[in-house]
Amino acid sequence: MAEPTTPRSFQEIILRLQTYWAEKGCAIMQPYDMEVGAGTFHPATTLRSLGRNPWAAAYVQPSRRPTDGRYGENPNRLQHYYQYQVLIKPSPPDLQDLYLGSLRAIGIDTDIHDIRFVEDDWESPTLGAWGLGWEVWCDGMEVSQFTYFQQVGGHDCHPVSGELTYGLERLAMYVLGIDHVMDMPFNDPDAPIALKYGDVFRQTEQEYSRHNFDTATTDVLLKHFEDAEAECKHILDQAADDPKTGKRIIMAHPAYDQAIKASHVFNLLDARGVISVTERQAYIGRVRALTKMCADAFVQTEAGGADAA
């Protein structure tokens, strides 16, 4: 194998991952156009991990965690960051090797680094999902999550999907040798207009931190949560047969959008500090109930592996 070269920028790492997984046969998808807490929320993972149809997708997903906002000052923490997500169903027998190939592709020489698979059971209470796998360590640094999905939306996964999640900023900082995320070259450092991560995101981190922590109107958010919850149920309450077209159309995805919305609003409310410990569990349960309903609906559809009516 050719000596891997070291990438020079954040975007080069993303591009190399895209190229690598495209070569390995994944459909390279685009980010989902909604606010989500992690790449797993993208319907290309959550919904597509359900049912018997094979699937292979990879994509970048901007992710938001309002409570992690640090006004752009913390070297490692951001309220908005990127995840790279790969989902292959059924999980191929050589998924670990494929994964290690992706590390080599972004310039990690596995001959001089110490790569380890350390036990980490994954669970998402809001998605009603869990799986077994590892966090992958490179010289003691967690560079990815590696999970075999066992259950999603309360449904057993058959076949099982293998999911890889790379925390892109952290991984890129490691590969590029950067100590503060805002100092990381976003594009090529020799480009005519060289941009650092901070040039792109420092200001937005400040703005969103202030908004998330102090400004977001909680009454409005509470209303949004309830609206999204009601809308999700409303969508799924519709009969499967569309009276207008006469076709069987179960609206799993539009309903799931509402579940995603409710989940993000909950995260904002959490950042605003208006949710007590006991209420927290109740809200998580409400979001889980929504995702479960969406999962129930999705497995009734063709993409979800149901026989065509």
Add this chain to the structure above:
Amino acid sequence: MPDLLLELFSEEIPARMQGKAADDLKRLVTDGLVDAGLTYASAGAFATPRRLTLTVEGLTDASPTTVEERRGPKVGAPDKAIEGFLRGAGVAREDLVEREEKKGAFYFAQVTTQGRPAADIIADLVPGVIRTFPWPKSMRWGAGSLRWVRPLQSILCILSDEAGAEVVPFEVDGFSAGNTTEGHRFMAPGRFAVSSFEDYETKLRAAKVVLSAEARAETIWHDATNMAFAAGLEVVEDKGLLAEVAGLVEWPVVLMGEIGEDFLGLPPEVLQTSMREHQKFFSVRNPATGRIERFITVANRETADQGATIIAGNAKVLSARLADAKFFWDNDLRIARDGMGDWREGLKNVTFERRLGTQAERVERIAALAREIAPMVDADPTAAETAARIAKADLNSEMVYEFPELQGVMGKYYALEAGLAPEIAAVAEEHYAPLGPTDDVPTAPLSVAVALADKLDLLTGFWAIDEKPTGSKDPFALRRAALGVVRIVETNGLRLRLDRYFDAQLVRHKGALIEDVQSEEVVDLLREIADHGVFGAAFRAVVETRGKASEGLETMASQVPDKSDDLLAFFHDRLKVHLRSENIRHDVIDAALSKPPTDDLTLVVARARALQAFLDTPDGENLIQGYKRSANILAQAEEKDGVEYRYGADAKFAETDEEKALFTALEAANAAIAPAMADERFADAMAEMAKLRAPIDAFFEAVQVNADNDIVRRNRLNLLHDITQTCGAIADLSRIEG
């Protein structure tokens, strides 16, 4: 005599599961082999992150052929019955023999079970072991249905002897057993064939895999201590971490790195916790200063640069972690030096338990109780109250939020920074102790007072809301808390009547829980409990002075004493479990617990220990026999007569010499026992009691208790009662079994 080698090769097995899995594999396979009629000389099991391996040596080639005679239907039975028997036994009609039995003539068949080759038995056995393997958590993968801890990748199964090795052919969910395995994932990729366990182990080592977890752990510890020693330092021992790390590597390479200068000022516990929890690093200490100065990490490989890249990477990750820790520490120090007011204020917003209020309220209750306990443990009441008020302040610090296991430890540092006296600061750390049954117990008076108050508040609180442990459910670790109290009292030899503190703290809880009780009533009640010691008398005193009790106070009176008694019974159960480890028998503890006061645990323990020690001597036997002989005859007479003989015997009615001698002996014993009891010299007291055996035996030998003269008879029975009283002064000996 072939050897069996079985390897289940998979993706990385969690470190914490490897040891038990290796044991389970050995047990399940060897049990199965033996059940199928094979025998073997020895077996061994091994685990690495990627494999479970079993070697069974000196296995028999085949199970023996066995012949068994089976009785069939009676001669002349219907054909249908005979055919059924033939089918079941697998024999032909002409093979049957007839034989006369008591009940008539029967058909008999000789049923031969052919021995089976070991390979067949293994091929039948192993797939079942794999399918039903007892992993604590298992998973499916791909499109298959097999469950394993992580995806299984290959199965190696061979039988080998001098002539060579043969694959034992079987298949599980598409995996066929073979004779190949893999070495180290990075250092020696590729499969290779093996022909015996010895060959397997040697080739694995060449392929950079140390098969034995013990050998890996030894290498790690040996190299780590040498490396530290060479630098004039020492490794902080951590057996749990060592076992875990040995389960994370197949080829351990120990590397030592520096902790950045900026972080050396952090408390050693912070460095150690952060390094262990996040990075699985060992801490390396400078023995001269006690400071943690370096870290040791265990890599899973050798590299061309002698691990330089790996150390640099690990050091960098550690710096990021410690930068967080230092940020928390610096922020916390500001609040600590300011007197920790923000944190203590913040406890008002932290719910302890829905019904039991906030952490701030809990702290206030603990402070009040600590103040009351203080004089009993030679602590200053005001200092105890102060210490209790700051002991949990660190729960709101950033460091404890990040590392909950550092609660108390940080509290001590922060209290010192706040300018508090060292003995008060120490309470923050020590009042949680003891956590485990072998943990050190606090002995400093202030720490003892607050540790007791903390645990008693926890227990009375959950008793007040009826959340007692049931079966295996004890989410608030109440058993641990009660055992903690038992051990603190015992270790420090404390003389406390727990009842009084149960009552006081239950009143504090109930005062908050019962709506219509007046706060002045609670205050009065607590003051009276302090005076009277128990709830009942205190309650009567309050009613007397106030004229009447509110409805709430009545409710309290109907609940507190029962809960207090119930809690004491819970303590007695804990005490029994605790003393069992000292080989003090259950019945001995019961006997000691049947003499009040039973809420003075030190006294109960002293009596139980003395009794057990005494029972283990010949004198102990004397005491029990003397007591039982007297008690039995007395009981029989009392039952027959329907009266109790408890009026004291009079020596002037004694007739025989033996009777007079017993009176004299009893008088002498009582004279010696009284001061011994007063001084709680229980062994001495019991030695005196045991001396009564001889005069008692002589008395029964020579004297007829049931004399014709009723006065003499009654006097003798009363004498027996006096003996049982004297001998039962320490414990109710009737409860002693055997």
